[in-house]
Amino acid sequence: MKALRNLFDNIKPHVQKGAKFEKLHSTYDALETLFFVPNTTNKNGVHVRDAVDLKRTMAIVVKALIPALLFGIWNTGYQHFLSLGVDASFWEMIGHGALKVLPIVIVSYGVGLGIEFMFAQIRGHEVQEGFLVSGMLIPLVLPVDIPLWMVAVATAFAVVIGKEVFGGTGMNIWNPALVARAFLFFAYPSKMSGDKVWVSGLSKGEGIVDGFSGATALGDAASGNMAKFADGGAFDIWHSFVGMIPGSIGETSTLAILIGAIILIYTGIGNWKIMTSVFAGGYIMGLLFNLWGANELMQVDAVHHLLLGGFAFGAVFMATDPVSATRTEKGKWIYGFLIGMLAIMVRVFNPAYPEGVMLAILLMNTFAPLIDHYVVQGNIKRRLKRAKVAA
Amino acid sequence: MSEVIKIKKGLDIQLAGKADKVFGQAELPELFAVKPTDFHGVVPKMVAKVGDKVKAGTVLFFDKNRPEVKFVSPVSGELAAVNRGERRKILEVVVKADGSDEKESFETAKPADLSKEQIVEKLQAAGLWPFIRKRPYDVIADANETPKAFFISGFDTAPLAPDMDFVLSGQEEALQAGIDAIRQLCDNVHVGVQHDAASKVFNNLNGVTVHAFNGPHPAGNVGIQIHHTMPINKGEVVWVAQPQEIVAIGKLFTEGIYDANRIAVLAGSEVEKKGYYRTKVGASISTLVKNNVKTDDNLRYISGNVLTGTHIEEDGYLGAYHSQVTVIPEGDYYEFMGWAMPGFGKFSLSRSFYSWMCKKKEYRLDANMHGGLRSFVVSGEYDKVLPMDILPEFLFRAILVEDIDKMEQLGIYELAEEDIALCEFACTSKQPLQAILRKGIDLMIKELS
Incomplete structure (x- = not known):
C-alpha cells in the first residue's frame, strides 16, 4: 500500500500540467483515485462532508448485482445441460456458465471503460464512475449466445451515443445499458429473440432432447403454449421466482434480484x-x-x-x-x-x-x-x- | 407560545468535541480584525489610516455603495495593518489593542422616545447596523426598506453550536433594551425557541411573538423558522439578527457604547479545554487555541461551525457574525481503496458503509472531501435535509443556467447559504452548493437592482 502510494507520488509530477505527459493526466487520475481516495479537503462551504462518493455508490450497485450475476452463471450451465439432456454436477454447470458469461462481462467492461477513458482524456476531465454499473448491467440483460463482437459494438454505441454525446455520466437521457440492448434488439433481432438464443449452444445447433424448447416463458405464452405455466410445470410460479428458466443472463431469478433490491434499499442507494x-x-x-x-x-x-x-x-x-x-x-x-x-x-x-x-x-x-x-x-x-x- | 412547530427533515451531525457549559479562562488577544469579506456585497472604503489611534467604536471603513453603513473598531488601540489579497482586495483591517479600553461615547437614550429614523441613524453611527441583516439574500439590511417582520432565532442547532440560553443568561436587561430598539424599527418582532429548552431568557421578553420549534438541524436557522411561520414572497423583506447582536444594540441605548463583547464557544474534537470564552468581535483566536489543541497534525481552524464557518489560520480572527470556533483534523491524507473498504466508523447518511452496524455516539470528522467533484447523479438527497417546501436541486440547476425567473419561482428569496449547508454535506457528487447559491443571489441582486 505504501509502495503503491509512493509509485503514484513518483509518477504524479510527470503528468501535471506543463509536464511531458500532461495529456495522460485524466488516466493517471482515474487510476490514482481507484486506489486512493484523494487527499483534497474542503476549501469553501462545508468543512465536513458525508463519507459517501460516487465510486462508493456505484460499487454498492455492482455488489447488489452480484447475486443476479452468480445465479445467471449457474442458470446458463443448468439450461445448457438441460437442453442436452445430460446430468451435470453443480460445478460443471458453474464452469460452463462462467465460460459463457464472463467473456461477455469482460468485453463489456473493456470496451466501455476504454471509451470512457478516451473521452475523459480528450475532454481533460476526470473519468466518471457511471460505467462501473452499466458495464455490469449490459451483460446481464443479453441472451447468453450473443456473439462477443455484438456486445462490443452495442457497448460502444451505448457509451458514445447513449451517454458521452450528452456530456457523460449525469447528463444522459436514457439508461445506457438499455440503449445497448435496444441497439442490439433493433439491429440484430435474430440474435435477440426467438427460441434459440436464450440457452447456450442451441443456436449452434447442438442437440435438444425431446420436450425441451429454448423458448422463454413469455415466448411460450405468446404462442399460446400455456402447458408449462401450470403448477409443477417448467414455468410455474416457483420456477419463475427462483429463475430456473431460459432468459437473459441476469434477469431470470427474481429471488437473486430481490436480494439486490434489499441491498439497494437498505443502503439507501436504490x-x-x-x-x-x-x-x-x-x-x-x-x-x-x-x-x-x-x-x-x-x-x-x-x-x-x-x-x-x-x-x-x-x-x-x-x-x-x-x-x-x-x-x-x-x-x-x-x-x-x-x-x-x-x-x-x-x-x-x-x-x-x-x-x-x-x-x-x-x-x-x-x-x-x-x-x-x-x-x-x-x-x-x-x-x-x-x-x-x-x- | 401556542403550538410547537415540528421540523421533520434535517440532520444532527453527531460531531465529537462538544463543549460543556463552563466558562474557560483565556486572555484577550492583542490583535483584532474586521474582515470586509464577512459582509456579502460590501466594498470597503477606508476611513482610518494605518497608524491611526482608534477607540472601540471608531469608524474604520464604510461601504462604498452605501456610505451610511459603517464598520467600527472593536477595541481601542492602533490601526496596525490593512491586509490585502488579490487585486488589492481588502481582506482584514487589523487593530492592535493597547489595553486602555477607551470607547467612543454615544448618547444613551430610551428607544421609545426616538423615531425610526433616529434609531437607524444611531445604529449606523455606532457601527451596529451591519449586524441587522435581511432576507432575502442574507445581506446587510437596507434602512429604506420596510420589513414585514424582524426575526431572531433564539437557538443554534448547528454542530457543536453554543447554547444561547447559557450565553445570554445575565444579559436579559440588555437583550430587552435591544428588543425595544428593534421594535421602533419594526413593530413585529418574532423569536424562535427550542420547544423543550426552558428558554427563560426569551419567554420572558416583552413585545415579541415566540414560536417554538422541535427538530434536528437546521431547525435553529432563522431562514427555516421564517419559512414555517411567515414565508417570504417576492417583494417582501424580513430583517434578522442574532441574540448577542441584539444585546450589543441594547447596550448602545443603555450605556451609550459600542459593545464588541461576545461569548464564543470553543469546540471540536481537537480542542483540549473546550468551553465558553468571553471574547470580542474579530478577536484573534490565537490565545484560545494556543497550547490548547491535541495534536501537531494539520488542523482545520474554523470561525463558526463546520457547515458554514470560515476557514482561518490558527492566528486568524473570529468572524463578525460568529460566536463559535471549531477545530477539527484537516484530513489531507490518502485513503486506500475507500470505495471498497467496509468503512466502519464512517459517517454517512446512506448506509453504504458498514458503520450502521456499530453506530457511534460521536464522530471525529475531518475536512477531507471523501471523493471528487461529479455532476448531479443521485437524486433526492437534498430534499431529505432541507425542511422547506422547496425543490433544491431544481433551484441549483436554475442558478447554474442563470435563469432568473426560475430562481425566483423556485424560492431563492427564502434561502441563505446556511440553510442548504446540509445539502452540501450530503451531496454524493461533492457539489459546492453554498457557493452556487451565493452566485445565484449575487446575480439576483445585480439584475433586480
Whole structure:
C-alpha cells in the first residue's frame, strides 16, 4: 500500500500540467483515485462532508448485482445441460456458465471503460464512475449466445451515443445499458429473440432432447403454449421466482434480484419508491388484463407476470437509475407506476416480441423530464398561491 | 407560545468535541480584525489610516455603495495593518489593542422616545447596523426598506453550536433594551425557541411573538423558522439578527457604547479545554487555541461551525457574525481503496458503509472531501435535509443556467447559504452548493437592482 502510494507520488509530477505527459493526466487520475481516495479537503462551504462518493455508490450497485450475476452463471450451465439432456454436477454447470458469461462481462467492461477513458482524456476531465454499473448491467440483460463482437459494438454505441454525446455520466437521457440492448434488439433481432438464443449452444445447433424448447416463458405464452405455466410445470410460479428458466443472463431469478433490491434499499442507494411503484403498476395492469383475457398472455396471473421476463430486473436495477429517472420525489411514484403498466401492456400486445420492460423504461426515461416539469410547476404554483393568500 | 412547530427533515451531525457549559479562562488577544469579506456585497472604503489611534467604536471603513453603513473598531488601540489579497482586495483591517479600553461615547437614550429614523441613524453611527441583516439574500439590511417582520432565532442547532440560553443568561436587561430598539424599527418582532429548552431568557421578553420549534438541524436557522411561520414572497423583506447582536444594540441605548463583547464557544474534537470564552468581535483566536489543541497534525481552524464557518489560520480572527470556533483534523491524507473498504466508523447518511452496524455516539470528522467533484447523479438527497417546501436541486440547476425567473419561482428569496449547508454535506457528487447559491443571489441582486 505504501509502495503503491509512493509509485503514484513518483509518477504524479510527470503528468501535471506543463509536464511531458500532461495529456495522460485524466488516466493517471482515474487510476490514482481507484486506489486512493484523494487527499483534497474542503476549501469553501462545508468543512465536513458525508463519507459517501460516487465510486462508493456505484460499487454498492455492482455488489447488489452480484447475486443476479452468480445465479445467471449457474442458470446458463443448468439450461445448457438441460437442453442436452445430460446430468451435470453443480460445478460443471458453474464452469460452463462462467465460460459463457464472463467473456461477455469482460468485453463489456473493456470496451466501455476504454471509451470512457478516451473521452475523459480528450475532454481533460476526470473519468466518471457511471460505467462501473452499466458495464455490469449490459451483460446481464443479453441472451447468453450473443456473439462477443455484438456486445462490443452495442457497448460502444451505448457509451458514445447513449451517454458521452450528452456530456457523460449525469447528463444522459436514457439508461445506457438499455440503449445497448435496444441497439442490439433493433439491429440484430435474430440474435435477440426467438427460441434459440436464450440457452447456450442451441443456436449452434447442438442437440435438444425431446420436450425441451429454448423458448422463454413469455415466448411460450405468446404462442399460446400455456402447458408449462401450470403448477409443477417448467414455468410455474416457483420456477419463475427462483429463475430456473431460459432468459437473459441476469434477469431470470427474481429471488437473486430481490436480494439486490434489499441491498439497494437498505443502503439507501436504490430508490424504494420507484421499485414499489413499478411492481404496483405491473400488478394492476396484470389484473386488468386478467379481467379482459383476450389472449394467452393476458391470462397469465398478475403476480406471475411480475416474475417473468425482465420485469423484476428492470424495476430494481434499470428504472432506479437516478440519472435517467425522474428526480422529484412525487415524480418517482408516477414514473415507476407508468413503467410497470406500460411494461405489461407492451408485453401483452406486442406481436413480434413478447416483452416490454426495456421499451417501457426507455419511453419513461424520455418522459421523466416532463413528469418532473409538472411536479416543479406544482411547487411553483403552490408557492405563488401562498403569496396571494398573504397579500 | 401556542403550538410547537415540528421540523421533520434535517440532520444532527453527531460531531465529537462538544463543549460543556463552563466558562474557560483565556486572555484577550492583542490583535483584532474586521474582515470586509464577512459582509456579502460590501466594498470597503477606508476611513482610518494605518497608524491611526482608534477607540472601540471608531469608524474604520464604510461601504462604498452605501456610505451610511459603517464598520467600527472593536477595541481601542492602533490601526496596525490593512491586509490585502488579490487585486488589492481588502481582506482584514487589523487593530492592535493597547489595553486602555477607551470607547467612543454615544448618547444613551430610551428607544421609545426616538423615531425610526433616529434609531437607524444611531445604529449606523455606532457601527451596529451591519449586524441587522435581511432576507432575502442574507445581506446587510437596507434602512429604506420596510420589513414585514424582524426575526431572531433564539437557538443554534448547528454542530457543536453554543447554547444561547447559557450565553445570554445575565444579559436579559440588555437583550430587552435591544428588543425595544428593534421594535421602533419594526413593530413585529418574532423569536424562535427550542420547544423543550426552558428558554427563560426569551419567554420572558416583552413585545415579541415566540414560536417554538422541535427538530434536528437546521431547525435553529432563522431562514427555516421564517419559512414555517411567515414565508417570504417576492417583494417582501424580513430583517434578522442574532441574540448577542441584539444585546450589543441594547447596550448602545443603555450605556451609550459600542459593545464588541461576545461569548464564543470553543469546540471540536481537537480542542483540549473546550468551553465558553468571553471574547470580542474579530478577536484573534490565537490565545484560545494556543497550547490548547491535541495534536501537531494539520488542523482545520474554523470561525463558526463546520457547515458554514470560515476557514482561518490558527492566528486568524473570529468572524463578525460568529460566536463559535471549531477545530477539527484537516484530513489531507490518502485513503486506500475507500470505495471498497467496509468503512466502519464512517459517517454517512446512506448506509453504504458498514458503520450502521456499530453506530457511534460521536464522530471525529475531518475536512477531507471523501471523493471528487461529479455532476448531479443521485437524486433526492437534498430534499431529505432541507425542511422547506422547496425543490433544491431544481433551484441549483436554475442558478447554474442563470435563469432568473426560475430562481425566483423556485424560492431563492427564502434561502441563505446556511440553510442548504446540509445539502452540501450530503451531496454524493461533492457539489459546492453554498457557493452556487451565493452566485445565484449575487446575480439576483445585480439584475433586480
